[in-house]
Amino acid sequence: MAEQSYTFRIQRNRVTEGGRLESRWQEYQVKVNPNATVLSALEEIKGGQDGSLTFRQSCRSAICGSCAMRISGRTRLACKTHVGIAARDGVVTLAPQANQPVLKDLAIDIGPFFKRIHTIRPFLEEGPETATQVGKTAYDHVNQVSQCIMCGCCYSDCTMAEVSPEYIGPAALAKAFRFVSDPREGKKSDRLRQLSDPHMMWACSRCTMCVDVCPKDVKPMEAIVKLRTRGIAKGYTDGAAQKHALAFHEDIKKSGDLNEFTLMMRTLGLIGTLKETGSALHLMKKGKIPSPFPHQAKGVDQLNKVFNLLEQNPLDVETKAPEIVPE
Numbered sequence: 002m003a004e005q006s007y008t009f010r011i012q013r014n015r016v017t018e019g020g021r022l023e024s025r026w027q028e029y030q031v032k033v034n035p036n037a038t039v040l041s042a043l044e045e046i047k048g049g050q051d052g053s054l055t056f057r058q059s060c061r062s063a064i065c066g067s068c069a070m071r072i073s074g075r076t077r078l079a080c081k082t083h084v085g086i087a088a089r090d091g092v093v094t095l096a097p098q099a100n101q102p103v104l105k106d107l108a109i110d111i112g113p114f115f116k117r118i119h120t121i122r123p124f125l126e127e128g129p130e131t132a133t134q135v136g137k138t139a140y141d142h143v144n145q146v147s148q149c150i151m152c153g154c155c156y157s158d159c160t161m162a163e164v165s166p167e168y169i170g171p172a173a174l175a176k177a178f179r180f181v182s183d184p185r186e187g188k189k190s191d192r193l194r195q196l197s198d199p200h201m202m203w204a205c206s207r208c209t210m211c212v213d214v215c216p217k218d219v220k221p222m223e224a225i226v227k228l229r230t231r232g233i234a235k236g237y238t239d240g241a242a243q244k245h246a247l248a249f250h251e252d253i254k255k256s257g258d259l260n261e262f263t264l265m266m267r268t269l270g271l272i273g274t275l276k277e278t279g280s281a282l283h284l285m286k287k288g289k290i291p292s293p294f295p296h297q298a299k300g301v302d303q304l305n306k307v308f309n310l311l312e313q314n315p316l317d318v319e320t321k322a323p324e325i326v327p328e
C-alpha cells in the first residue's frame with residue numbers, strides 16, 4: 002500500500018513547577034503507510050520533527066503494555082494500532098490515558114494503577130481452601146485473565162473510574178478473579194469478602210467498555226460478574242448493591258415484573274429509604290411514583306421454567322461469542 006499523508010494531533014502536557022497540568026494541542030504532518038503502527042509514526046515525529054515529544058514504549062509487540070494511550074477517542078496500544086484504522090478523515094488524535102495522573106505529553110504515572118493491583122494481593126496465599134486438583138474450567142478461567150499485560154487501557158476507558166476515583170477498576174478485579182479461580186489459592190472466601198466491600202466488584206456499572214478496549218481479550222467485566230456470583234454464593238450480601246441485585250432477581254422470578262415501590266426499601270432499608278424522601282416527593286410531583294400493588298406479567302410460568310433450568314444448569318456469563326476459527 003502506498004504512503005499517505007496524515008495529520009497527528011497530539012496533546013502536549015507539562016506539569017508546571019507549581020504542580021499544575023498545562024495542556025495544548027500540537028499538529029504534525031507525517032507521510033506513512035496506512036498499515037504502519039501509530040507507534041512507528043510517533044517515532045518518526047520524535048526522530049525527524051520534535052525530539053521533545055514524550056511517550057512510553059518498549060516491546061513494540063503488544064507484550065509490555067507501556068505504549069497504551071488514547072488514540073482517536075479510545076485507549077489502545079500504539080504498537081498494535083494501524084494508522085489507517087485510527088485516522089478519522091486523515092487525522093489521528095493522540096492523548097494520554099484518562100483517569101491517571103499525567104507526567105509529560107503522552108506519558109502517565111503508572112504508580113496509582115499498580116497500587117490498585119497490589120490492593121487485591123496479586124499472589125497465591127496458603128490457607129484452608131487450597132485444592133490439589135486443577136480442573137479444565139478453573140484452568141480456562143485462570144488462563145483467560147492471565148493474558149493481562151497491565152497496559153491500563155481498561156482503567157483509562159472505564160466509565161466508573163471516571164466518576165469514582167475510589168473504584169478499584171477492571172484490571173485489578175480481573176486479577177482478583179485469577180486468584181479466586183485458582184484451585185491452589187487457600188483464601189478464596191477471604192478474597193471474596195474483601196471484594197464485596199464498597200468500591201470493589203459491586204461498583205462496576207457493567208458498561209462493557211473494558212471488554213471492548215482490552216487488547217488481550219481478558220474481558221474484565223466477565224470476570225467481575227463471575228466474582229459477584231461467587232460472592233453471593235458465599236453469603237456476602239450485606240451491601241446495597243447486593244441487596245438490590247437479590248431483590249431484582251426475586252421480583253422477576255416471582256412475577257416477571259419489578260415491584261419498584263418496595264425495591265428501594267429492600268435495597269436501602271428503612272433509614273436509607275427515608276433519606277431519599279426528597280427524591281420520592283420530586284417523583285410524586287411528576288406523577289412517577291410506581292404502583293404499590295405488585296403486578297404479575299403474562300407468561301410468568303414460562304419464565305419460572307427458565308429460572309429453574311438455569312438453577313439446575315448454572316451458566317457462566319459470556320460477554321463475547323467465542324471466536325470461530327476457520328478450518
Ligand code: SF4
Nearest residue numbers: 159205206208209211
Ligand atoms: S464494565 Fe465495569 S469495570 Fe468495565 S469499564 Fe464498565 S464500569 Fe468499568
Ligand code: SF4
Nearest residue numbers: 149150152153155215
Ligand atoms: S485487562 Fe486488558 S486492558 Fe486491562 S490492563 Fe489487562 S490487558 Fe490491559
Ligand code: FES
Nearest residue numbers: 059061066068080
Ligand atoms: S510497546 Fe510494548 S505493548 Fe506497545
